[in-house]
Amino acid sequence: MAPKTLPEPLAADQLSLRIDPGSLGFETTDELAPLDDWPGQDRALGAIRMAAGMAHPDFNVFVLGNPGSGRHSAARALLRDAADAKSVPNDWVYVNNFDAPHKPIALELPPGKALALRDAMQSLVDELANDIPAIFESDDYQTKRRNIEQTLSETHEEAMNALVEKARARGVAILRTPMGFGVAALRDGEVLTPDDYDKLPEDEQEEIDAAVAEIQDELEAVLKEVPRQQKEHRRQVEELNAMMAEEGVDAAIAELRRDFDGLEKVQTYLRAVRRDMIENAALFLVREESAQAGAFPVATTKHYQKPQFGRYMVNVMVAHDVANGERAPVVEEDLPTLANLIGRIEHATENGALVTNFTMIRAGALQRANGGYLILDARQVLAEPFAWDALKRCLRTGEISIFSAVERFSLVSTVSLEPDPIPLKTRVVLVGERRLYYLLAALDPEFGTLFKIEADFDDRIERNEATTGTYARLIAGMAARAGTRAVAAAAVARMLMESTRMADDSERLSLDISGIADLLREADHWAAADGAETIAPAHVDRAVAEAEHRAGRLRALSQEAITRDTVLIDTDGGRVGQINALSVVQIGKTRFGRPARVTARVRVGSGKLVDIEREAELGGPLHSKGVMILSGYLATHYAPDLPMSLWASIVFEQSYGGVDGDSASAAELFALLSALSGLEIDQSFAVTGSVNQMGDVQPIGGVNEKIEGFFDICAARGLTGRQGVLIPAANVKHLALRQRVVDAVESGAFRILPIGTIGAGIALLTGAEAGARGAAGTYPEGSVNARVEARLTEYAEARRAFVARANSKEGGA
Template sequence: MNPSPLLPEQLYWHCPLEWLRAEPEAEPGRDITRQPLGQTRALEALEFAVEMPQKGYNLYVAGSVGLGRHDLARQQIGAWAGRQEPASDLCYIHNFESEHRPCALVLPAGTARELQRDIDDLLEHLLTAIPDIFRSEEYRARRDELKQALEEREEQAFSALVQRARALGIGVVRTPSGYTIGPLREGEFISPEEFGKLPAEEQQRLKDNIEQVNIDLKETLGQALRWHEQLAEDVKQLNSEYLHLTLDERIDWLRRRYLGSKTVQAFIENIKREVTQNTDDFRAAGERGEKEGIAPAKLIRASEFTRFRVNILVDNGGAHGAPVVYEDNPTYHNLLGRVEYESQMGALLTNFSLVKSGALHRANGGCLILDAHRLLVTPYVWETLKRALRSQEIRIQPLELQLGLLSTSSLEPEPIPLQLNVVLVGERWIYHLLKAHDSEFSQLFKVYADFSEDITRDRHSVLAYARWIDALVKSEKLRPLSAAAVARVIEQAARVSADAQKLSLHREWLADMLREAGYWCRHESDSRVEPAHVQKAIEKREYRQRQLQERMQEAVERDILMIDTAGEQVAQINGLSVIQLGDTAFGRPSRITATARLGSGKMVDIERETELGGPLHSKGVLILGAFLANRYAPSEPLSLSASLVFEQSYGPVDGDSASLAELCALLSAIAQVPLRQSFAVTGSVNQLGRVQAIGGVNEKIEGFFELCQARGLDGNQGVIIPAANVQHLMLKQEVVAAVRAQQFSIYAVAQVDEALALLSGLDAGSPGDDGRFPAQSFNGQVQKRLRRLEETRTRLLQQELDAGVQPPAPVGENKEKKPDRDRY
């Protein structure tokens, strides 16, 4: 019995307006557009991940683009972070023992800014106070006393030296260029001529005395040098004594203020020691600042004072709760941080103050959200992130040095302890790819949050969806929607989900639909959005993207692409496929033809032989061979060779949704029974002849309908679809109207025999107890042709045997010579 055509009510599931009558206003203060509609499973996984304190419970958020994964994840994580304590401040300070290895400081939130301010205040105070100290009368008096005491000692020592020399007849005179030593006569130096007239013994005695005075002078000068060194120490001690008058009080205050941090205490002690040892730097800088009118706040930025300052990487002083960081551009340096360089005299130099934070630093103690695809396509970043999560520390290592691109001095900053949750947001295929090929992924990302693409369409969900629409309209400040317009949007959401019993949760699509409907409402100067505005938005969006579809439709109408929509043909049928281009999909009819002749049971898939057929299509063709053998020749070989092809198809073909059409064309070729060309067929078939559901059913029906409509609807055209796809139907209103006017028909079939009966007008037939089908039935004619082919093959083989021709060896017995499988 032929199946009946579907009723118009089965082609489009309307949204009852009574489901929307109780639509409440959105709750004040709540943005329902960001509420977890239909995402309970994913949000429970997200909450579990951020609450787990153990290592490795990082999260992968999966779902397609447009679901609002990023926004919803950030919202939920933000709510969790708001209940947590603020994270620690992170700083780097100078390492006074090893300057190329800066020390890390992890301080309570807000402490870093206070420490930096206190240290800067100390430096500014010293730059002002130290010059004042050294200008004070008291200091100068004491320093002058030290100098005067030294000068007196030097004068006494020199006077004693002169007296000792005079006793030996030698004079010693201090001159600007040094000391003059020579023999004396009556208190005056004698000239060289006079010295030469002296007796030899006298000359020798004077020379010996001069040598002795020279030795005495050297000893006196050496003693004076030691006195000067002692004076320098005494002055330094004096400087330190006066410095401590202004330094100790400040240092003691800092010690008390940061008593709880041993690292800060050590830093303060290092500052005290360095300031004491380098007082002249502060004195000179302070005097220069006074002379040039430079404020101390600017002076402390000079390079000689950099080592005393604090480099804040992360300041959480004003934060409320734990940090939540979304890094949109996860490059190596943006994630891990970097060491910058300054050019000085042609050389690149760096110090701890040029260490900059990365996303890991800013998110430390909270949560870091990353886009999985961007992370994986950026070089060196994925391994860097895994290393940080494994070691639970942030180690800044300049990438340039690792790659050998920079040969200059660099830093090795002390690692900073890492404690955070990482959330990767990406598509499902990325997750499964990492799961299969990265052994560390499962250890580091133990939680999987899979966002739903749709929700079940029932009264409760429709009402929640309506609230979602209303809140989104208000948040976007759009024109309000009437109840009928809301119903039309909900119906389109079911169409987008490709299932009449589901509603799409793609927030971006919904927002775009409401914006565009609002645009046409404003364009027509209406106060609120009506169904006509929604419909116009749908049609205009389709119009903007359907140029390729129209070109292909034109090619069919002009018989460039040959598709029949009337008459009957043997071994020819209209199949239906879907072309997907980005977010646009449309149906395209295709002619499928088959041939059948005497052979050895080989099924030739021309698409596969030309490497245009994908694996799923090839699987579908192989199933057809199994169906033929199982139904018509369960206990004997098939004496048949057949071929199948998509005519005028010049690109890849995949999927098994054409296997029902291919089977009908093949059976028509075998039985030599014509098929109605006014029908198009889609559906998958299994080895038992059951018709299975396929995708894109709405687009496929509409694609053939548009062709028939262009040529003129005569009431005989229609589409055959799987019965399992009836629940997915959300067809355009022009299709539903044509069905209601009995100008177009849609049939749902569950067995291949139902499709054969519709296409051929013959009864498909049922096998009797002996396995034979009725002779005049479609299956009976297929069976009869196959038996004729078998009889012909048997007769030909017998003739060859009678003529002494050796028959082909069975496959596997002769490996040297392969038999001709297509001989008959």
């Protein structure tokens, strides 16, 4: 279990990446060809290219990876390249449905034709607004209109004249009164009065009554013909108007129909326009109100902008400028609300009511990206109400139907529209974090069907001679795009070292493009402050130091609490059952290491190992698992033929927040072994690492921050040369420590020791041999393991004696 020789402290050159600037092969990045690609992302880039070129539907792509990896820029660039190779998609417009105005018609037009149709319809309306009034004011129209009216008048007059003559012959007069026409008897050319009528003989009265009745009936018959004649007059006038309007409309629309010859749906629409214009020619005869008088002239409104002509307008949803070389669209919607995604129908207030029409339909990102590519941020789509469901529905049905959340919930009763759905032929690219991708894949049954391709961006790339050169070109490209100073080779080497730290691995380079670009721009700022022509390593160091200082308030408070003995941490001397464990605190982008005191106490018991953090509900599941592993280690390594008769408690002292992770399990085991053996642990050391049941020390994360956190405390109190940190041997390749730690190690003022087993660690911490079980099945006398096993054996015997005494007392009773 214990190594024959103790691990040696690491040398300074093992603590951080060191690159000879001369080996890079250039003086400054101005000598390099900028790299515009994304190194190390072949897998993800290939997936995006496949999705962009796939002809079949449903092969939409989810681009996943950490923020700053270049996911958005890579997707944008690759899709633009793919769009350049695609043909320009068709235009789309909405036009009026004259038969059902609440169901606007969607028309698909060749690229560039949408604006042409809109302008042509505007010109048509303007032309007819001038021509039709001129037609109806022409002499030809007025002559034909007078003929119709004259014919009506003559027909009525002839009938009345004939009746008047007949009445006179019968001795009856037709009189016009304020109440209409009346009939009366005549005698000697004068109207017969009632008194004279009463004096007449009865037979004459009967004759007069018969004549009056006859004329009365015929007068009613003539008058009854008047409405029919007026109706006929209106019909003839309407026919005349239609004939005259038809001539004007046909002449005006003929050229428009020729311009869109071969487009059957457009021709069908134009036929409907012709019919409606002829039937509603009166719209073109509405006179404008007189312009408002004033000192300044009022601009004349174009005819097509008048409200009555809105029915003939063309609402352009998507139009492409073919003349200027426009290709397939690549649309990136930053605010994917429901309306911004699928479009919306706007409303206006009219007489206190909300009204709308087809000209108030607005395009969304799906319409604009139709025939091309649409890039969306997954988190933003999921955060917008109804946006995710609407996107899936459009992809599933293959068409874009416009609706609003208000309509869906029927919250407001108002006039609305049912526009024709537009067929959807768009490749959708979602960009998001890995967690979102895996949650959607697990919880949304439709997700895998609609997004069949995943483009997973790597976080790191292997560091070797080839990738180092590629990374240098990447920095050169960043400098060129950002307009910064050239970067000296030594500064590039320094940035490569910082990249390994960002990757938490000295054998890997980080692909956090955003982080490296930020470092470059900050270094350029400090180079400008120094008046330097190029960015030097000192400027990179300044940028790193300033960034840490800006985010260092919490770290400073944590260290201050320890140096002022508010939080108790020993950095020298020896204590039984006490050790310095290391943890990492991350709040936002701030991450720093902090030592914590772990203590263990033991006594006789029934084999229970108490995790105080778990009992207080402050320990997470991973921490609890690590403590349980300690029980397995003790049970299998010591006194295996005796029952476990230990009661032990382990706790993070002065820990008032949650504790999770198993990176302190090695430190907890060391504290427990110290408490059982009675040997002091050297408090000059801090320990990090997890442990398994076999006693192997396993690697952990955040090793650099943990080492630096303990180093800063020791440095604040004064370095003694004995202080150091025990880390898992497997974490050596992850070291990318700050120069202050490297310098202290190089001068012998601080130590970093790699351990692979618990035996090696406990020997370093206590100064005593760990001990390996011999052929006789015992540990060497005086070794740590022998002491632990002896203590556990004592506990087992004490427990057995206690049980025997208790049973004896019960028997005596």
